[in-house]
Amino acid sequence: MRRIAIATVSINLLSGCATGSKDTILPQTGPTMKEVYDAHFEHTRQRFRDARIDMGRRSAADIPSNLDGYTREADAEILAVFPRLPNPSLVMYVFPHLSAKGYPVPGYATSFPLYETVEYALPGEVEGWE
Structure with missing residues (x-):
């Protein structure tokens, strides 16, 4: 008798999960x-088009013959399309000390990222964060 009652309750609980159709559970608008x-992807393509237009506005006379500024501008374009995710830098000061062989090492400051790897966002991924 007890097994029949447990089976009946189980069947009733499981059938409650199966009520309703796809149309009533999932929204049909939107x-x-x-x-x-x-x-x-149209929004992403538009950002690429805008970046290309900005790059195309420069004339050949604006580019120096030795191309000193080229890498900085390319870096800015890359960071505009693939921005770095927040990764704060920590600054550590190393006090003056003696090396393992007894040579003096002056004090210095060094900087390193909080997280091990630098992560980049995909195009359009950080729009909600800005």
Whole structure:
């Protein structure tokens, strides 16, 4: 008798989870996944287009013949598209000391990131953080 009661209660609980159809559980209004996907990547493509337009505004006369400023500008473009995720730097001061062989080492400061690896955001990934 007890087994029958447990089986009946189990069947009733499990059937309660199966009530309703797909139409009543999932919302039927709003954009489709394809529309959300296309809108996200259209926004990303627009950011790339804007970056290319900004790069195209420079004339050949603006670029120095020895290209000293080129790498800095390329770095700025990369960081604009792939920004670094927050990773604070820690500064540590090493007091003057003697090396293992007895030579004096002057005091110095060094800086290193809090986290081991530097992480970069994908295009459009940090829009909510700004």
